[in-house]
Structures are given as structure tokens and as C-alpha cells.
Amino acid sequence: MRLNRRSLLRSMALAGASAALPAAALGQEGESIWDMFARNRVLRDADQGGNSVAAEALIATNEPILSFDTAYNLQLAISQYEPFVAAGGWEEVPQEAYGLLLGHSKQAVIQLKRRLISSGDMPxxxxxxxxxxxxxxxxxxxxxxxxxxVLNGQVDEATWYAMNVPAQTRLNQLYLNAQRVQTMAANLSPRYVVVNIPAATIEAVNxxxxxxxHTAVVGRVERATPIMASKISQINFNPYWHVPKSLVRQDLTKYMMENPNYLTEQNIFIYDGAGNKVDxxxxNWANITDTEVGYMYRQEPGAANSMGHCKINFYNPYDCYLHDTPTKALFGENARFHSSGCVRVDGVNQLVNWLLRDNGDWDQQKVDMTFESLQRLDVECQGRVPIHTTYITAWANRQGTVSFRDDVYKFDEQGKVTFEETAA
Structure with missing residues (x-):
């Protein structure tokens, strides 16, 4: 919802009156007033690319999600959502709206428009x-x-479900997150990195x-990314990947039973406690022993390496870190909750350059060349930039745009306001 008092008051009036007004007052029933020529003109003249750019501009501000400014903006959002919810909120979008897109002419478009007007997404x-x-x-x-x-302009499954989240639920999110942001903002330094888990995004703040x-991929529900506060200590360029013991038992055993050549194809080698290679x-992958799980499973640097070109280290007891990835397609998905707890970073080379700013002898060209060289190199971060992994499902910026995300880990449902951070 855009925080514009005039549009909000109009939306409140619409929400409260929509159930009482006849359909003719809010839209046409039966045959549309638009003929085929008008529909073709709509398709021809619509600037879909420009619409996406305009939509992105509403959220792509330079305000950090985790800041006192956001705490203040959330209070403004609450003050305007409360009377709107009291007036009845927005109506549900019918199932018939599923799949609607530019040029369609159906009765369900009327309910769709009323929903968009109610939340300030449409004038x-x-x-x-x-x-x-x-x-x-x-x-x-x-x-x-x-x-x-994903900005596709279509009422796809994810969009339809999000439109049908009740306004009261969204208001509850604003209440919870206003408290979360206010609490966490007090512990911030001038320069920091934030991983917002529900949004699967990363912000580098100064x-x-x-x-x-940056767009990110974070932990799936059963292997959640933990809430932490630490300091970034080291960049591993073109690293080895040491497969965690939990993944050896949960994943590698399954993959090897499906494909006995899996480890060879993935360039993963096994070493016993004495450093000897194991065939x-x-x-016996169907009945692997604890000793065999305890072997070192190491993937060599290269195009298939699960760490991609770099690993960003910070102290924590979970063996959690930020890293590159060879599977870039996941960054284009709506729900980016696929990892085993670590965080994959889109455009990670730019973040690495930002983190090495205090090292003096690094710039973007050197970072990119080191990536491409496949050279194994560990660089200590002189800046020791703080990093926070957080859980913010609602926030607002100063231009009045309110953003929401799904409660993937059910912390909103539990009413959690504070989290036990693991600090360095």
C-alpha cells in the first residue's frame, strides 16, 4: 500500500461501501463497453516494460530495511492501516481472476481492480x-x-495468494516488525550487511x-538460515567445498544410490582421517557408517563447485556463510528458500569488492580477475564489517511504499518479536 492519505481515505470508503453498492456502480456486468478495437489498442499502447520500471522505483530506495528510519515509516504505515482495517479492509479476489493479464476482458477484472485500488496499487x-x-x-x-x-503483470499463483492475505494479517505483520526493527536498529554500526531471510535479499549499508x-537464496524451512550477528572476517576465492556431515548422510547417500558416479561427476573426493583418498x-551407501560419514568430502574448485567463485566467512557455530553459486537460475524465482542454511548471493563479486574496500589493494577488476583465474586465495577482511541475519516480513520507506513477505519460518505466527542472536 502506498501511504498517501487522500488515496487511503478513498480506499477506506471503497472498502466499506463495496459490499453495499450494486455492481453497476463499481463496474460493468455482462458485455464490456470496450469493443475489440479498444482491446487491441490497449495491447498495442501499454508500456509493460515501463510499468515494471515504475514499480521497481517504488521499492528501490536507498533506505535500509533495518534502521530507525524504517521503524518510523512502519509507525506511519500502522497509523494508516488501522482505520482501513477497521473499515473492512479489502475484498477477496475470486479464483476466476487467476491467470488474468493485459488485454483480458472478464468479470473478475472488476474485483481485481477494486483490490488494487484498495491497497493503493492502482489509482x-x-x-x-x-x-x-x-x-x-x-x-x-x-x-x-x-x-x-516476479514482475510479469499476470495474476499468477503467487500473486493471487498474496492478494488474498487479509488486511488484518498485514496489519499484524506491521505491528510485529515495527517492534523487531526498533529493537535491532539500536545495535547497528555505521557500516553493516543485512540478510533479510523472508525477503531473501542482502543489503550492504554505509x-x-x-x-x-543483492538477491539471495536462503535456507528452506527444514534447514533454516539461523538468526545471527557476527563480523565478516575472510574471503575465500575459488574455495574447496567441504561437504557438511549432515549433508553426507542426508543427501550424498541418496545421490550415490541413484547414480554411483555422482561424486566423480561433481569433482568431489573423499579422504580418510590419515589424508588418504577413499574409493x-x-x-556401502545404503548403510553408511559413522566413521565413513566422518571422512572429509571435498569438492575441488571449478565451474561445478557449490561455493562458486567465493565464500564469505564470519564466525558462527552453525557453519553458515555467504557464497557464490553455479545455479544462477534460482535467483529468478519468487520463493528463494532452497539452501541448507547458508546464503547464496547474486552479484557476489560486487559485494566482495565492497567488503574489501578497507584492504587498499583491491578493486572490482582485481576481484573479477581472481574469480576467473580459479586461483585458490584467502584474503583477510581488514574492515571486519558486521553482518546481521534477520527476519523482517514487513517494512516501509519514506516515499510511502509498504512491502510484505511471506512468514516462511512461521515466526510471525508465533508472535516472535525478539530473537536469540548468536553473536561473535
Whole structure:
């Protein structure tokens, strides 16, 4: 929702009156007033790319999610959501709206438009008709941007479900996250990195401004990324990947039973306690022993390495870290909860350059060349930048855009306001 008092008051009036007004007052039933020529013109004239750019501009501000500014903006959002929710909130979007996109002309477009108007994603109009026009396309993309969804302008599954989250639930998120941000903001230094788990994003912050923002992949529900506060200590360029013991038992055994050549294909070698190589075929993968699980399983540097070109280390007892990845396609998904707890970073070379700013002899060209060389190199971070992994499912910026994310780990459902951080 955009925090504009005039549009909000109009939305409140719409929400409270929509159930009582006849359909003709809010939209056309039956045959649309638009003929085929008008629909074709909508398709021809709509600037879908421009609509995406405009939607992204609403959220791509330089304000950190974790800051006192956000705490203040959340209070403003609460003050405007409360009367809106009291007036009835927004109505549900019917299942018939699923799949709607630019140029469609259906009765469900009317309910879709009313939903977008109620949340401020689309401007108020005098007559809500049944044509999915350019304004509706922009409204859907704005909604998608605020909810961290792919900006495709279509009422896809993720968009439809997000639209049908009740306004009361969103208000509850604002209450919880206002307290979370206020509590955590007090412990921030001028320069820090934030991993916001529900948004699967990373912000590199300096002097109250976001200097870099990165898409991330974080831990799935059963292997959640932990809440932590630490300091980034080292960059491992073109690292080996040592497979954690938990993954040896949970994953490697399954992969090896499905494909006996899996380790060879992935360039993973096994070493016993004396440093001797172990033949994978000598292990009974269906009944692996504790001793065999305890062997070192090491993946060599290269294109298939699970760490990609780098690993970003910081102290924590969970063996959790930030890293590159060879599977870039995951960054384009709506729900990026695929890892075993560690955090994969899109555009990680830029973040590495930012972290090595205090080392003096590093720049973007040197970082990129080191990546490409496949040279094994460990570099201590002189800056020791603090890092926080957090859980923020709702926030707002100064231009009045309120963003929401799914409660993936059910911390909102539990009413959690504070977390036991593991500090360095």
C-alpha cells in the first residue's frame, strides 16, 4: 500500500461501501463497453516494460530495511492501516481472476481492480470496467514489486495468494516488525550487511544508505538460515567445498544410490582421517557408517563447485556463510528458500569488492580477475564489517511504499518479536 492519505481515505470508503453498492456502480456486468478495437489498442499502447520500471522505483530506495528510519515509516504505515482495517479492509479476489493479464476482458477484472485500488496499487477511477488495461497492468506489477514477486503483470499463483492475505494479517505483520526493527536498529554500526531471510535479499549499508542490494537464496524451512550477528572476517576465492556431515548422510547417500558416479561427476573426493583418498565404490551407501560419514568430502574448485567463485566467512557455530553459486537460475524465482542454511548471493563479486574496500589493494577488476583465474586465495577482511541475519516480513520507506513477505519460518505466527542472536 502506498501511504498517501487522500488515496487511503478513498480506499477506506471503497472498502466499506463495496459490499453495499450494486455492481453497476463499481463496474460493468455482462458485455464490456470496450469493443475489440479498444482491446487491441490497449495491447498495442501499454508500456509493460515501463510499468515494471515504475514499480521497481517504488521499492528501490536507498533506505535500509533495518534502521530507525524504517521503524518510523512502519509507525506511519500502522497509523494508516488501522482505520482501513477497521473499515473492512479489502475484498477477496475470486479464483476466476487467476491467470488474468493485459488485454483480458472478464468479470473478475472488476474485483481485481477494486483490490488494487484498495491497497493503493492502482489509482481511484470513477468507473471500474472489466478490461485489464495498462493501468491494471501497472497496478499488478506494483503489487508484485511490494511483495517480492516476479514482475510479469499476470495474476499468477503467487500473486493471487498474496492478494488474498487479509488486511488484518498485514496489519499484524506491521505491528510485529515495527517492534523487531526498533529493537535491532539500536545495535547497528555505521557500516553493516543485512540478510533479510523472508525477503531473501542482502543489503550492504554505509552511513544510513544502502550502497548495494543483492538477491539471495536462503535456507528452506527444514534447514533454516539461523538468526545471527557476527563480523565478516575472510574471503575465500575459488574455495574447496567441504561437504557438511549432515549433508553426507542426508543427501550424498541418496545421490550415490541413484547414480554411483555422482561424486566423480561433481569433482568431489573423499579422504580418510590419515589424508588418504577413499574409493567411493568401497562405501556401502545404503548403510553408511559413522566413521565413513566422518571422512572429509571435498569438492575441488571449478565451474561445478557449490561455493562458486567465493565464500564469505564470519564466525558462527552453525557453519553458515555467504557464497557464490553455479545455479544462477534460482535467483529468478519468487520463493528463494532452497539452501541448507547458508546464503547464496547474486552479484557476489560486487559485494566482495565492497567488503574489501578497507584492504587498499583491491578493486572490482582485481576481484573479477581472481574469480576467473580459479586461483585458490584467502584474503583477510581488514574492515571486519558486521553482518546481521534477520527476519523482517514487513517494512516501509519514506516515499510511502509498504512491502510484505511471506512468514516462511512461521515466526510471525508465533508472535516472535525478539530473537536469540548468536553473536561473535
Amino acid at each position: 481511484m477511477v470513477e468507473n471500474v470496467n472489466d478490461l485489464f488495461d495498462a493501468d491494471t497492468d501497472r497496478g499488478v506489477r506494483t503489487f508484485q514489486a511490494r511483495h517480492g514477486l 552511513d544510513g544508505m544502502v550502497e548495494q542490494r 567411493p565404490q568401497s562405501i
